[in-house]
Amino acid sequence: MIADRIRFCLVRTTHPGNIGATARAMKTMGLQRLYLVEPARFPDDEVTSRAAGGADVLDQTVVTGTLVEALDDCALVLGTTARERKVGWPVVDPARAADLLVEEARAGRQAAVIFGTERSGLSNAEVEQCHKLIRIPTAHAYTSLNLAAAAQIIAYEILKRAGAATEAGGAPRTVAADPREMQRFYGHLQEVLYELDFVKTRHPPVVLMRKLIRLFNRARPDREELNILRGILTAVQNGLK
Amino acid sequence: MIADRIRFCLVRTTHPGNIGATARAMKTMGLQRLYLVEPARFPDDEVTSRAAGGADVLDQTVVTGTLVEALDDCALVLGTTARERKVGWPVVDPARAADLLVEEARAGRQAAVIFGTERSGLSNAEVEQCHKLIRIPTAHAYTSLNLAAAAQIIAYEILKRAGAATEAGGAPRTVAADPREMQRFYGHLQEVLYELDFVKTRHPPVVLMRKLIRLFNRARPDREELNILRGILTAVQNGLK
Numbered sequence: 001m002i003a004d005r006i007r008f009c010l011v012r013t014t015h016p017g018n019i020g021a022t023a024r025a026m027k028t029m030g031l032q033r034l035y036l037v038e039p040a041r042f043p044d045d046e047v048t049s050r051a052a053g054g055a056d057v058l059d060q061t062v063v064t065g066t067l068v069e070a071l072d073d074c075a076l077v078l079g080t081t082a083r084e085r086k087v088g089w090p091v092v093d094p095a096r097a098a099d100l101l102v103e104e105a106r107a108g109r110q111a112a113v114i115f116g117t118e119r120s121g122l123s124n125a126e127v128e129q130c131h132k133l134i135r136i137p138t139a140h141a142y143t144s145l146n147l148a149a150a151a152q153i154i155a156y157e158i159l160k161r162a163g164a165a166t167e168a169g170g171a172p173r174t175v176a177a178d179p180r181e182m183q184r185f186y187g188h189l190q191e192v193l194y195e196l197d198f199v200k201t202r203h204p205p206v207v208l209m210r211k212l213i214r215l216f217n218r219a220r221p222d223r224e225e226l227n228i229l230r231g232i233l234t235a236v237q238n239g240l241k
Numbered sequence: 242m243i244a245d246r247i248r249f250c251l252v253r254t255t256h257p258g259n260i261g262a263t264a265r266a267m268k269t270m271g272l273q274r275l276y277l278v279e280p281a282r283f284p285d286d287e288v289t290s291r292a293a294g295g296a297d298v299l300d301q302t303v304v305t306g307t308l309v310e311a312l313d314d315c316a317l318v319l320g321t322t323a324r325e326r327k328v329g330w331p332v333v334d335p336a337r338a339a340d341l342l343v344e345e346a347r348a349g350r351q352a353a354v355i356f357g358t359e360r361s362g363l364s365n366a367e368v369e370q371c372h373k374l375i376r377i378p379t380a381h382a383y384t385s386l387n388l389a390a391a392a393q394i395i396a397y398e399i400l401k402r403a404g405a406a407t408e409a410g411g412a413p414r415t416v417a418a419d420p421r422e423m424q425r426f427y428g429h430l431q432e433v434l435y436e437l438d439f440v441k442t443r444h445p446p447v448v449l450m451r452k453l454i455r456l457f458n459r460a461r462p463d464r465e466e467l468n469i470l471r472g473i474l475t476a477v478q479n480g481l482k
Contacts (some may be wrong), residue, residue, distance in 0.1 A: 021387060021390070024385075024386075024387060024390075025386075025387070026389055027380070027383045028380060028383055028384065028385065028386050028390070029379065029380055030379075030380030030381075030382070037349070039478070052385065052387070053383050054373060054383065061452045062395035077457060088269040090398070112394055125425055136397070137397075137400055137401060138267070138269045138270065138271075138400070139269060139271030139400065140269070140271075141268070142268045142269055142294050142295065143269065144265075144293065144294050145265075145266075145393075146265055146293070146393075148349045148387075148390070148391075149262070149265075149390065149393040150387070151268075152386075152387075152390040152394060153393060153394060153397050155258065156377070156378075156394050158345070158376055158381070159380065160378060163378060174272055192475065193473065195480075196473070196477060196480050197256065197476070197480075198473055198476040210468065211465070211469060212469065214463055215460050215466050215470075216460065218459070218460040218461070219456050219457065219459045220459070221456055223308050224452070225452060225453075226455050228452060228453065231439065232434065232439060235437040235438070235439045236437060236477050239436075239437050239438075239477070239480070239481050240480050240481070
């Protein structure tokens with residue numbers, strides 16, 4: 001079922017009312033898997049009261065200490081953003097995002113949408129765990145959607161797609177690498193770049209790493225491909241010894 | 242301007258937070274004309290705090306004693322409904338509703354969307370003032386959208402139709418590497434894999450290279466990214482010497 005395979009992850013949410021309102025928004029659109037990364041207050045009476053009939057979503061809500069734990073097992077990760085990013089990440093609109101999420105779920109894989117903290121959204125490190133970003137179109141004069149309102153729009157687009165789309169078939173050919181495995185690969189890659197004196201000499205490492213992460217996130221390596229890349233990195237390390 | 246010709250009318254709203262959140266939802270989507278019919282509490286601190294950056298919508302909000310006053314001058318009136326009506330009224334989905342509203346506004350006429358009270362929605366007498374009803378699709382299990390969440394979805398569909406103000410684009414305007422450059426990169430990569438003794442020892446080179454080519458083709462590197470990758474390969478070669 002699609003609802004079992006699409007999760008919403010709220011990162012360091014400040015206002016408990018937004019958690020409750022998001023649970024309600026999800027429930028109205030047939031979604032149920034809510035993850036909270038370091039919520040300021042949870043559980044909380046305000047969460048429950050704003051959830052209204054979506055309170056059962058809260059019963060199965062998973063609280064984690066890190067985003068990477070909340071993304072465990074996810075083959076596709078989309079982050080919501082209101083602002084332009086310096087290092088451009090691929091951006092899709094909510095309808096296209098819903099296509100991608102529903103497609104992924106239909107193929108039997110887990111997918112996630114992450115929502116940053118109310119004040120400042122997702123950090124750059126969090127964006128780097130995303131394959132793409134979702135930008136909800138807004139007026140120029142005021143772009144600041146409430147967190148639960150953004151969740152409502154995306155959940156609504158998912159329901160529209162999930163209801164409309166016909167079974168596309170196409171069994172999963174491969175096992176996608178999850179964000180935790182990607183993190184390990186990026187750590188390994190950075191290590192090798194230091195050993196090669198590549199980062200010191202030619203590029204500031206943060207910007208360089210962000211560019212490489214963006215590139216490999218776009219490719220969405222599966223597990224076998226990631227093993228090949230890790231194998232190459234190890235071969236480089238052995239060759240340098 | 243379209244924003245001057247599409248109004249949202251909230252009828253007998255109970256919770257001031259919903260009024261504020263609706264003002265914010267409107268503002269994010271470029272709408273500004275809010276009418277309140279017999280609100281339980283207005284103005285109110287909770288209205289203002291939930292409106293956030295949409296507080297200026299409240300400054301021009303019109304409060305009326307009856308729905309008919311709030312609909313003054315309107316050529317098209319659409320009512321929101323969650324439930325089936327005994328006497329069937331024509332029902333449209335939010336996207337179609339947005340088409341109708343924007344079309345009306347473009348033709349220079351006033352149009353309204355009305356939202357009933359939280360608990361029970363629009364009365365039959367109120368429905369009779371509508372040309373059509375809007376039903377937002379929901380899951381069967383739970384159909385009760387929050388008032389401001391419903392307003393957010395409809396405002397979002399209006400903005401989509403009216404022509405998204407902020408460009409969704411966002412992707413960096415870069416120069417894609419052409420097939421010739423990709424070929425050179427793959428040649429370089431294969432060379433390095435031989436120098437690392439990676440291909441001989443672990444994988445048949447044709448199959449391995451095909452896997453790597455598939456992976457990097459999926460990522461579609463631009464020129465700058467390809468230069469970084471080539472630079473890393475060169476650094477590996479220098480490191481091995």
